[in-house]
Amino acid sequence: MGSVSAADVRGRVRALLAAWDQKADPAEFLRARFDAGLAWVHFPVGLGGLDAPRALQAVVNAELDAAGAPDNDPRRIGIGLGMAAPTILAYGTDEQKARFLRPLWTGEEVWCQLFSEPGAGSDLAGLGTRAVRDGDDWVVDGQKVWTSSAHTARWAILIARTDLDVPKHRGITYFVCDMTDPGVEVRPLRQITGEAEFNEVFLTGVRIPDAHRLGAVGDGWRVAQATLMNERVAIGGGASVPRESGMIGPVAATWRERPELRTPELHDRLLRLWVDSEVARLTAERVRQQMAAGTPGPEGSGLKLSLARLNQQLSGLEVELLGEQGLRYGDWAMVRPRSVDFYGRDAGYRYLRAKGNSIEGGTSEILRNIVAERVLGLPAEPRNDKDAAWKDLPR
Amino acid sequence: MTSPAIPDLLYSDVEDDLRAAVRAVLADRCGHAAVLGRIETAEPYDPALWRVLAAELGLAGLLVPEELGGQGASAREAAVVCEELGGAVAPVPFLGSAVLATTALLGCDTADPATAALLGRLAAGEATAALAVPLSAAPGDGFPATVHADGGGRLTGTVTSVADALAAEVLVVPALGPEGPGLYEVAADQVASERPVSLDLTRPLADLRFDGAAGRLLAGGDAAVAALERALLTGAGLLASEQLGLAQWCLDETVRYLGQRRQFGRVVGSFQALKHRLADLWLDVVSARAAARNAAGVLADRLSDPAEASLAVAVAQAYVSPVAVHAAEEAVQLHGGIGMTWEHPVHLYLKRAKADEIALGTPGRHRRALAVPVGLPPAA
Structure with a gap:
């Protein structure tokens, strides 16, 4: 690491752009970008990267954006980029890396995540989906839930129970699941917003070749931790964000455009939230600076907690500020969005969708436990489920 | 919405070294027992400690340029000192x-030999x-009008609730003179000073009465107004770092205590509530650190951009401010009964935090x- 300079990267971007056929399928350009090592520069050579410092990615992105080059629409393939890819890189075989990473990054193959279950939410390690060895395959039966992108995904990262007789964290194995298998059934899960961004996924006799196992049998919990950790690390890789980014933007715009809605009480609340938003931006910037300096601290683990609270308070204020208009809602139709878009819709949608921010990806309560135990070093609550075999736990 | 570049929000190696040096002195000479023992005496300030910090470590001259005899450091370094001093009350x-x-003095004419000598x-x-x-007093309050100066530089009037005046030999006094606003240098022994009972025991106040005290004009007119504003703005910005230091101590001490205290057969820090x-x-506290570092960084780099600094x-x-108060209130509550006692130092932090909430705005x-600078004007 570190031998690649910003100048090297710029040279590679220039060569890539020189060869770009603007009339061709954008996927062709994206494949060429991957092969040039400019997909994710911190990845290894040959797998879309240059073994370069992560910070150089911002240089690549800025140059390509300036040239108007197509991107891989990262929001549409966030689970692949943020969770599947780093896990495959860390635990995959050479064959798995060569097969999966390129189409994952170009977006030609969408990924989803089959982790949560109806009976295993915050207590993910208690999951009950079974995988049973059958020759060179595993046969999987169970039910997963809250699966974004399942209806567009080609592949899934899946954790399933392969041993019932050991404590719950030790009997889990991590797989790559083919979403086109006939045993996979995806059903939309309609949300309080009216739309169905998530799915339920029923797995019945799904066959997964052992060659699609990630990591050792029984080591799936450790592999999954890598997936979940990477979700947080990714936050530090981005660029600085401008003032009034995020949910403060639409509320401030409404305040500016609609003077007749202003009241003294709403004004003070808006200013409090403006300050909180600005401080959240500075806090994220400080985390980014720590990552760039190679001295990451625990501060990043708090960003999601702050953001969830802010989004909920801001969107709640926005609906209230709108008065009579706040009584109305854009559209309850059950649509199937390809990605979450807070800003293409009305305040009521933002208010309802933001309720998920303190639930998805670790509830705020679980995150507070994590901060208290791992950052502050406070002891865990007494538990009776750590050492007992999974099959003996009350369910 | 414009977004100027965000300053470096991390601590440099030099700042880490400075912190370690200040912390070592405070650990040695400013234990809670010593502070508690001093606050009700006639000498609530610790002159011996101040001498070590000010003269031996050179902290008094951090913000003063080297050519005027100071360290030529910036608000960043001063902010680190404020964190440590706050953490130790x-x-x-x-x-x-x-x-x-x-x-305030740096905003006056530093080419004047007497002003340079004072600095x-x-x-x-x-x-x-x-x-x-x-x-x-807060930045933007406007020039105060409680003290008046005559053409001979004699000052008359009162200023109440002045911080750190009890420890001062020299006062920098905003007063309205015949030519308008002015900043005056006055020897403290020319001024009648009373010590009211202060909420904050570790930063006692003084009420000052000027009764024809001799003053030397440091700056007049717009220069005086600007120098006072700059002082209040810098003070308010650095106060945030003191408040951060207070909050961090309250958090650390409460975590430490709850990791030891046992009730119901358990360490109470294991209770989820x-x-x-x-x-x-x-x-x-993590968020407060980003906000305080940003203020220090902007004061260090862009004091020339008054809108951004403000x-x-x-x-x-x-x-x-509210984070420091909340941290101290949480510390009192989570310490239980011991947090209500005079002998436990947490009340010193609560009193400082509450006073700091009012201080400088x-x-x-x-x-x-x-509201107006960010384009969110009040209701008509």
Whole structure:
């Protein structure tokens, strides 16, 4: 690491752009970008990267954006980029890396995540989906839930129970699941917003070749931790964000455009939230600076907690500020969005969708436990489920 | 919405070294027993400690340029000192002398030999000064009108609730003279000073009465107004770092205590109800650090951009003030009965935090100051 300079990267971007056929399928350009090592520069050579410092990615992105080059629409393939890819890189075989990473990054193959279950939410390690060895395959039966992108995904990262007789964290194995298998059934899960961004996924006799196992049998919990950790690390890789980014933007715009809605009480609340938003931006910037300096601290683990609270308070204020208009809602139709878009819709949608921010990806309560135990070093609550075999736990 | 570049929000190696040096002195000479033992005496400030910090470590001259005998450091380094002094509720006049009075003097004519000499003595720790404004004065308040100067530089009037004046030999006094606003240098022994009972035991106040005291004009007119404003803005920005230091101590000490205290056969820090409160407080302190570092960084790099400096300071004060108060209140509550006692030092932090909330502008005052600059005007 570190031998690649910003100048090297710029040279590679220039060569890539020189060869770009603007009339061709954008996927062709994206494949060429991957092969040039400019997909994710911190990845290894040959797998879309240059073994370069992560910070150089911002240089690549800025140059390509300036040239108007197509991107891989990262929001549409966030689970692949943020969770599947780093896990495959860390635990995959050479064959798995060569097969999966390129189409994952170009977006030609969408990924989803089959982790949560109806009976295993915050207590993910208690999951009950079974995988049973059958020759060179595993046969999987169970039910997963809250699966974004399942209806567009080609592949899934899946954790399933392969041993019932050991404590719950030790009997889990991590797989790559083919979403086109006939045993996979995806059903939309309609949300309080009216739309169905998530799915339920029923797995019945799904066959997964052992060659699609990630990591050792029984080591799936450790592999999954890598997936979940990477979700947080990714936050530090981005660029600085401008003032009034995020949910403060639409509320401030409404305040500016609609003077007749202003009241003294709403004004003070808006200013409090403006300050909180600005401080959240500075806090994220400080985390980014720590990552760039190679001295990451625990501060990043708090960003999601702050953001969830802010989004909920801001969107709640926005609906209230709108008065009579706040009584109305854009559209309850059950649509199937390809990605979450807070800003293409009305305040009521933002208010309802933001309720998920303190639930998805670790509830705020679980995150507070994590901060208290791992950052502050406070002891865990007494538990009776750590050492007992999974099959003996009350369910 | 414009977004100027965000300054470096991390701590440099030099700042880490400075912190370690200040912390070592405070650990050695400013234990809680010593502070508690001093606060009700006739000498609430610790002159011996201040001498070591001001003169030996050179903290009094941090903000003074080298050519005037100071360290030529910036608000960043001064902010690190404020964090440590806040974390120890140290009874020393750093904020009043090395920040408020010194910054006001730096806004005056430093080519004037007498002014340069005064700054040199302050920087060397040979003298201590205070800025004669109520501690509650905020940037943007306008020039005070409670003291008047005659054509001969004789000052008459009163200033109440002045911080760090009890420890000062020199006062920097805003007064209205025949030509309008002026900043005057007055020897403290020319002024009648009373010591009211202060909420904050470690930063006692003084009420000053000027009865024809001899003053030397330091700056007049717009220069005086600008010098006072710069001092209050710098003071408010650096106060956020003191508040951060207070909050961090309250968090650390409460975590430490709850990791030891046992009830119901368990360490009480294992109860989720308490862990969640501490996790939230940690998050508040993490955020406060970003806000305070930003204010210090903007004051260090872009004092020439008054709009941006005012904004960064207002954001820091509006955010960090309530965090410090909340941290101290949580510390009292989560310590249980011991937190209500005089012998436990947590009350010193609560009193400092609550006084700091009013000092140099309340959070509400700073929020209001933001409204128009960020384009969110009040209801008509």
